[in-house]
Amino acid sequence: MHDFIFKNNRLLCENVSVEEIARKVGTPVFVYSRKALLDHYRKLEQTFAEIEPLICFSMKSNSNLSLCRLLVQEGAGLDIVSGGELYRAKKIKAPAQKIVYASVGKTPEEIEAGIKAGILFFNVESLPELEMINDVAGRLRKKQRVAVRINPDVEAHTHHYITTAKKQNKFGIDLKTTENIFLNLRRRFKNLDICCIHVHIGSQIERVAPFIQAVKKAVKLIERLNAHGANITHLNIGGGLGIIYKKEQPQTAQEYARAVIPLVKNRGLKLILEPGRFIVGNAGILATKVVYVKDTAVKRFIIVDAAMNDLMRPALYGAYHEIVPAIKRKKMTFRTADVVGPICESGDFLAKDRRLPAFLKQNDVIAVMSAGAYGFSMSSNYNSRRRAAEVLVSGSRFRIIRKRESYSDLVKNEVIGNE
Numbered sequence: 388m389h390d391f392i393f394k395n396n397r398l399l400c401e402n403v404s405v406e407e408i409a410r411k412v413g414t415p416v417f418v419y420s421r422k423a424l425l426d427h428y429r430k431l432e433q434t435f436a437e438i439e440p441l442i443c444f445s446m447k448s449n450s451n452l453s454l455c456r457l458l459v460q461e462g463a464g465l466d467i468v469s470g471g472e473l474y475r476a477k478k479i480k481a482p483a484q485k486i487v488y489a490s491v492g493k494t495p496e497e498i499e500a501g502i503k504a505g506i507l508f509f510n511v512e513s514l515p516e517l518e519m520i521n522d523v524a525g526r527l528r529k530k531q532r533v534a535v536r537i538n539p540d541v542e543a544h545t546h547h548y549i550t551t552a553k554k555q556n557k558f559g560i561d562l563k564t565t566e567n568i569f570l571n572l573r574r575r576f577k578n579l580d581i582c583c584i585h586v587h588i589g590s591q592i593e594r595v596a597p598f599i600q601a602v603k604k605a606v607k608l609i610e611r612l613n614a615h616g617a618n619i620t621h622l623n624i625g626g627g628l629g630i631i632y633k634k635e636q637p638q639t640a641q642e643y644a645r646a647v648i649p650l651v652k653n654r655g656l657k658l659i660l661e662p663g664r665f666i667v668g669n670a671g672i673l674a675t676k677v678v679y680v681k682d683t684a685v686k687r688f689i690i691v692d693a694a695m696n697d698l699m700r701p702a703l704y705g706a707y708h709e710i711v712p713a714i715k716r717k718k719m720t721f722r723t724a725d726v727v728g729p730i731c732e733s734g735d736f737l738a739k740d741r742r743l744p745a746f747l748k749q750n751d752v753i754a755v756m757s758a759g760a761y762g763f764s765m766s767s768n769y770n771s772r773r774r775a776a777e778v779l780v781s782g783s784r785f786r787i788i789r790k791r792e793s794y795s796d797l798v799k800n801e802v803i804g805n806e
């Protein structure tokens with residue numbers, strides 16, 4: 388997190404004090420570094436430069452319009468998973484021919500919207516979906532490109548909730564059925580150009596070995612199918628690159644590229660990547676304020692104004708996020724504490740049994756680090772809590788890129804009747 392560093396004991400995002408942002412904008416607030424976001428994207432772009440892949444930022448990790456627009460302006464495509472994300476992509480004028488669309492449950496309406504927008508690929512996850520896209524494309528008198536998302540039955544060695552390529556997972560199509568699609572069923576789908584294999588094995592993957600295993604399987608499959616006249620021109624290897632939350636030592640972009648490039652180079656395939664977490668995870672933090680410090684007979688609880696509805700990862704996966712005070716002191720002693728939110732669930736915690744500065748008290752601002760990916764995008768209104776504000780820092784300036792929700796936002800779609 389090179390763009391979040393302490394200077395004179397103050398946590399800065401680029402050149403702006405996180406404490407200052409928290410005081411001016413209020414808390415909880417997500418704070419992103421423009422520089423970090425773009426640096427991470429460029430790192431991938433540079434390491435893969437010799438094969439010029441299409442890098443589609445995975446919008447589910449963070450779908451904020453301003454952040455996605457920065458990446459699109461930099462040349463990124465988008466990986467989307469819903470009609471809502473397509474709407475967002477259109478809103479920022481993302482080139483449709485750089486959009487790929489995954490999800491096991493695309494509805495006919497969403498498919499129609501994608502075809503009409505002219506997206507590059509639907510990443511198809513079942514036979515019924517293939518039928519549906521073919522039907523909708525036929526009705527619209529369009530020919531649509533599709534990728535078959537394979538389930539290669541590879542162990543990604545990550546949290547089981549974010550493992551996506553085991554036989555037991557709902558994602559993708561098994562290799563035998565994929566062969567059948569390309570070699571036999573293809574002719575039935577007159578409105579489809581089935582010309583890509585897609586494989587995404589999971590998220591927060593720290594070792595290159597599972598990626599290599601999956602890419603090798605995919606390339607072998609493509610060569611076998613092309614030898615039988617399949618004409619597969621694209622390979623999409625998804626996202627999944629792990630980042631440092633604690634003391635992980637994930638593969639670097641260079642190591643990843645060095646492992647992948649030789650497997651796909653000179654095979655006449657256009658490579659597509661779908662990174663999310665790698666680009667935005669460490670480009671953002673969540674700043675929150677201490678509401679109370681509660682000492683019990685067995686524990687200290689630091690109760691803050693952010694909660695599991697703002698950052699769900701600790702509650703959902705037991706995920707670790709580093710927590711630091713926005714202002715440090717020269718001499719600090721530490722106490723073990725849980726950092727918890729105000730929500731009525733024991734699962735509502737941001738950190739458990741953490742060594743934190745003993746001085747933390749009411750109104751102090753703390754930062755939950757590495758919260759840029761699957762932070763705001765997973766947030767909800769649970770307990771009728773307003774979703775947080777988002778701020779983008781660029782050098783010495785910052786601006787609000789999403790206003791904090793108001794109480795009237797919370798109820799704006801509700802209709803009170805006379806029953």
Ligand SMILES: Cc1ncc(COP(=O)(O)O)c(C=O)c1O
Pocket residue numbers: 445447448466489587589590591625626627628661662663664665760
């Ligand atoms: C199909 C697909 N592509 C890309 C991603 C992005 O993964 P990550 O954020 O780990 O790079 C995901 C995440 O779930 C995904 O399901």
